[in-house]
Amino acid sequence: xxxxxxxxxxxxxxxxxxxxxxxxxxxxxxxxxxxxxxxxxxxxxxxxxxxxxxxxxxxxxxxxxxxxxxxxxxxxxxxxxxxxxxxxxxxxxxxxxxxxxxxxxxxxxxxxxxxxxxxxxxxxxxxxxxxxxxxxxxxxxxxxxxxxxxxxxxxxxxxxxxxxxxxxxxxxxxxxxxxxxxxxxxxxxxxxxxxxxxxxxxxxxxxxxxxxxxxxxxxxxxxxxxxxxxxxxxxxxxxxxxxxxxxxxxxxxxxxxxxxxxxxxxxxxxxxxxxxxxxxxxxxxxxxxxxxxxxxxxxxxxxxxxxxxxxxxxxxxxxxxxxxxxxxxxxxxxxxxxxxxxxxxxxxxxxxxxxxx
Numbered sequence: 192x193x194x195x196x197x198x199x200x201x202x203x204x205x206x207x208x209x210x211x212x213x214x215x216x217x218x219x220x221x222x223x224x225x226x227x228x229x230x231x232x233x234x235x236x237x238x239x240x241x242x243x244x245x246x247x248x249x250x251x252x253x254x255x256x257x258x259x260x261x262x263x264x265x266x267x268x269x270x271x272x273x274x275x276x277x278x279x280x281x282x283x284x285x286x287x288x289x290x291x292x293x294x295x296x297x298x299x300x301x302x303x304x305x306x307x308x309x310x311x312x313x314x315x316x317x318x319x320x321x322x323x324x325x326x327x328x329x330x331x332x333x334x335x336x337x338x339x340x341x342x343x344x345x346x347x348x349x350x351x352x353x354x355x356x357x358x359x360x361x362x363x364x365x366x367x368x369x370x371x372x373x374x375x376x377x378x379x380x381x382x383x384x385x386x387x388x389x390x391x392x393x394x395x396x397x398x399x400x401x402x403x404x405x406x407x408x409x410x411x412x413x414x415x416x417x418x419x420x421x422x423x424x425x426x427x428x429x430x431x432x433x434x435x436x437x438x439x440x441x442x443x444x445x446x447x448x449x450x451x452x453x454x455x456x457x458x459x460x461x462x463x464x465x466x467x468x469x470x471x472x473x474x475x476x477x478x479x480x481x482x483x484x485x486x487x488x489x490x491x492x493x494x495x496x497x498x499x500x501x502x503x504x505x506x507x508x509x510x511x512x513x514x515x516x517x518x519x520x521x522x523x524x525x526x527x528x529x530x531x532x533x534x535x536x537x538x539x540x541x542x543x544x545x546x547x548x
Contacts, residue, residue, distance in 0.1 A: 259283065
């Protein structure tokens with residue numbers, strides 16, 4: 192059987208040399224290409240021909256790479272290498288994302304839950320880069336890709352070359368305002384007040400936005416209960432039987448009491464989650480502080496076993512709420528979100544402050 196007829200990659204395609212280099216676009220001083228190596232697709236970001244020998248442009252490219260290589264998040268396109276590429280000059284090698292822009296994705300009329308998921312993933316990515324004291328600077332629909340496989344958010348094309356800690360424009364409020372505009376695209380008829388608060392500088396950071404969204408979602412979750420209570424009240428008022436009025440009032444009080452108890456129990460659960468995570472992270476932070484390099488940090492037994500250890504602690508806590516499925520799932524969700532963020536922050540800190548080896 193001829194190898195071209197098989198489903199396998201041919202030996203010629205599985206090469207260390209860059210192949211199938213295709214120009215995607217040329218904008219300002221940069222050129223974007225797609226290319227293949229070892230059978231895998233990448234994006235190459237190089238300088239235009241008239242800028243490849245300019246020292247200041249090479250320094251900006253080096254700065255963009257240095258910042259991009261520090262980012263490691265599932266919703267941010269990866270930066271891999273900085274290397275010379277034949278006919279393209281020195282290029283930043285980045286992850287190729289097989290997806291479409293946010294605007295193109297929205298044109299397919301995705302479901303409310305899919306939009307909600309995209310919003311939260313974008314929120315995660317922005318909260319992560321802000322934790323590293325970075326700002327995207329160019330948050331817009333064309334720089335937010337939705338993958339074809341899984342419909343996950345991938346944030347691309349940072350305005351990293353514009354970053355300067357002395358620049359007053361390097362302010363997370365710029366990203367927060369742009370997030371409000373993205374929210375308008377995702378939910379044209381929802382989150383109006385939240386969008387206005389993003390534009391008016393009411394949020395200090397992305398965590399505050401997340402808290403506002405979660406509060407809104409919790410309120411919406413209890414709307415059916417509120418409606419049920421109202422129906423009970425109306426039924427009681429219309430009833431001509433005193434006993435029925437008394438009975439329905441008792442039911443209403445019970446629902447209200449259960450609501451209050453659930454709220455209190457959820458708050459106690461969240462406080463317990465943060466206490467336990469603080470304990471686990473404190474040990475990991477101690478290892479990070481004592482490590483002499485990123486490699487030694489990742490080889491430490493605590494680092495290598497931290498996910499299995501925290502899973503045991505998480506499951507033990509979640510089992511305390513086995514009688515309430517919603518609280519149990521909520522426990523796992525909050526834990527995964529907070530623990531993952533905290534570990535990634537420490538990981539990024541070690542990468543930034545210590546040598547790789």
